[in-house]
Amino acid sequence: MKMVKSLILGSAAGLIAMSGVQAADLPVKAKAVEYVRICSLYGAGFFYIPGTDTCIKLGGYLRVDTTFNGAPYNEPAWAGDLGQGNRYRDYFASRSRLAFTIDTRTATEYGVVRTFGQLDWSFASPSGSFREVGPTGQAGGLNNGQQIATEMLFIQFAGFTFGRSASAYATPWHGYPGNNTSFLVGGHDTVTGTNNIQYTAQFGNGVSGTIGLDDPLAFNRISVYNLANTSAAGVVTLASLTGTGSSGNAYAGTHVPDIVGNIRVDQAWGLFQISGALHEVNGSYNALTHVVTGGLVTPFGGPTFGANGLSEISGHPESKFGGSVMAALQIKNIPTGAGDDIKMDASWGKGDMKNIIGTSAGVRAFNMFGGGSGGAYQSIGFANATDAIYLPTFAGGDGTLHLTEGFGFRGAFNHNWDPYWSTSLFGGYAAIRYDGTAKNFYCAAYAASNLGAQSADFSCNPDFNLAQIGLITRWTPVKNLTFSAEVLYFHLDQKFTGSKVLTPTAPKPTAVYNYADQDTVSLNVRVQRNF
Numbered sequence: 001m002k003m004v005k006s007l008i009l010g011s012a013a014g015l016i017a018m019s020g021v022q023a024a025d026l027p028v029k030a031k032a033v034e035y036v037r038i039c040s041l042y043g044a045g046f047f048y049i050p051g052t053d054t055c056i057k058l059g060g061y062l063r064v065d066t067t068f069n070g071a072p073y074n075e076p077a078w079a080g081d082l083g084q085g086n087r088y089r090d091y092f093a094s095r096s097r098l099a100f101t102i103d104t105r106t107a108t109e110y111g112v113v114r115t116f117g118q119l120d121w122s123f124a125s126p127s128g129s130f131r132e133v134g135p136t137g138q139a140g141g142l143n144n145g146q147q148i149a150t151e152m153l154f155i156q157f158a159g160f161t162f163g164r165s166a167s168a169y170a171t172p173w174h175g176y177p178g179n180n181t182s183f184l185v186g187g188h189d190t191v192t193g194t195n196n197i198q199y200t201a202q203f204g205n206g207v208s209g210t211i212g213l214d215d216p217l218a219f220n221r222i223s224v225y226n227l228a229n230t231s232a233a234g235v236v237t238l239a240s241l242t243g244t245g246s247s248g249n250a251y252a253g254t255h256v257p258d259i260v261g262n263i264r265v266d267q268a269w270g271l272f273q274i275s276g277a278l279h280e281v282n283g284s285y286n287a288l289t290h291v292v293t294g295g296l297v298t299p300f301g302g303p304t305f306g307a308n309g310l311s312e313i314s315g316h317p318e319s320k321f322g323g324s325v326m327a328a329l330q331i332k333n334i335p336t337g338a339g340d341d342i343k344m345d346a347s348w349g350k351g352d353m354k355n356i357i358g359t360s361a362g363v364r365a366f367n368m369f370g371g372g373s374g375g376a377y378q379s380i381g382f383a384n385a386t387d388a389i390y391l392p393t394f395a396g397g398d399g400t401l402h403l404t405e406g407f408g409f410r411g412a413f414n415h416n417w418d419p420y421w422s423t424s425l426f427g428g429y430a431a432i433r434y435d436g437t438a439k440n441f442y443c444a445a446y447a448a449s450n451l452g453a454q455s456a457d458f459s460c461n462p463d464f465n466l467a468q469i470g471l472i473t474r475w476t477p478v479k480n481l482t483f484s485a486e487v488l489y490f491h492l493d494q495k496f497t498g499s500k501v502l503t504p505t506a507p508k509p510t511a512v513y514n515y516a517d518q519d520t521v522s523l524n525v526r527v528q529r530n531f
Helices: 002-025 080-084 436-449
Strands: 055-068 092-108 111-124 131-133 139-142 146-157 160-165 194-204 207-214 224-226 258-267 270-281 288-290 305-307 320-332 341-350 366-371 378-383 388-390 405-416 421-433 464-478 481-494 499-502 511-515 518-530
Touching: 080 366, 366 518, 378 481, 388 436
Parallel strands: 224 388, 378 511
Antiparallel strands: 055 092, 055 518, 092 111, 111 146, 131 139, 146 160, 160 194, 194 207, 207 258, 258 270, 270 320, 288 305, 320 341, 341 405, 366 378, 405 421, 421 464, 464 481, 481 518, 499 511
């Protein structure tokens, strides 16, 4: 019996040992490793940076577009070779851009700490602003069109924003109520950001207020004209304007930031906003030198212009403050269709014309040519926006900055035909006005700078209006991929009359030109993939 018992116990022990060995050989399912942990706090696309409580989102877009009879991003043919319509102009211009964005957010006891940045890689046709035209009219050095640029770069903390961000003056749509073009006139545009510090307070129910300090140097200092031309020997003339009425920039250094702010109501029905800006306008010196050739200001790209040994002791005009105000309105849920809306903004300014003319780039001098009449070689239309002009007392002026005044309007009606097709009808308008004394000083300088014969009905008036209207249709066959085509009409309403012998920028000859309004039409086609 003892022997049987031992055999049974030994067999059982052996079976248990064998089963243990077999169990050890069985595959054990490992615990899943979460390499990417989704962060749902701030919307789709965010995930946690491994080992931290910071959420990050990577995104951007790739955009390819071509403009016919215009510069990249549907800039109208309103200046340079395109405005002249000469043999150096390009019939089309293209740009390809990859934008990469990084957005990080961390929840803290003070609220969300956010950082945001965008880096752009672009390749553009070496045309428009990329081409340098020499004094013989020959194409100068050609930039290969490659660009690396930054847009927004900012930190947000406890209601404050530090860095390069949209101005507190801006609307959410900037200069894009419904368009592709980056050159819609009529109001403010800091869509790529400007260096600033600002604070936003939320009052509840969609009501907020923002106040900020903007660095005006990059975007908001168009030009100040000193209409006197003082040589290093102290000889003073009024020969300070080109045949197309432009001059060098006599702005002094940046002394005071722009003070900007808005009050905004953003609710389900739409948005209403009032914005204001205070902008310092200052001149550098009274005695400044313009390079003059043959009685005419050097026409190639505008006059060269700078200080001389008399500048510092000549004094300067007293600085003034200008500014602007803007009212903006968006109406949603209109009866024409789901997702349709109307966006519009109206602006008034004095001494702050960037907030009237707008565009995401610097404000150009507008120079356009067309067919001549009455025996003239061609017609010419030009417009020069300034924040102020002045004529020193030693040149016969009053030595005072005369601030330029302007009014602007932009708007769009945006309609969705179905989930795949949409159309926008948009437009912009800007009117620039000089006061009576400023006009007298300007026209005296224009006459002294351009000595050619003129017709009996010639008259000088630097005021002007700009008008645009456009239509764009978009097709989105799949989410985040959009094809679009945009037609844009531009009209320059200038106020000079009659005709005059002028020397415009080469390759235009010295000849009789009659002053006339000008028009141009451009077409832009684009494909964009967001990610």
